[in-house]
Amino acid sequence: xxxxxxxxxxxxxxxxxxxxxxxxxxxxxxxxxxxxxxxxxxxxxxxxxxxxxxxxxxxxxxxxxxxx
Numbered sequence: 001x002x003x004x005x006x007x008x009x010x011x012x013x014x015x016x017x018x019x020x021x022x023x024x025x026x027x028x029x030x031x032x033x034x035x036x037x038x039x040x041x042x043x044x045x046x047x048x049x050x051x052x053x054x055x056x057x058x059x060x061x062x063x064x065x066x067x068x
Contacts, residue, residue, distance in 0.1 A: 005060060016028050016035065022052060046060070
């Protein structure tokens with residue numbers, strides 16, 4: 001999941017700092033901790049990220065283990 005999150009952010013050319021700001025995080029580093037999985041996203045934060053990426057939250061944060 002977290003590799004996909006970073007990949008999508010980079011493909012959409014969105015800076016981590018911009019997402020950190022929209023999530024109300026104090027630093028870009030705080031966002032990176034979430035993006036790498038060190039700190040979990042809240043459901044509300046996941047929704048904000050999905051809105052920023054203009055993608056369904058499920059497509060970003062959930063995998064379909066049966067289709068892999």
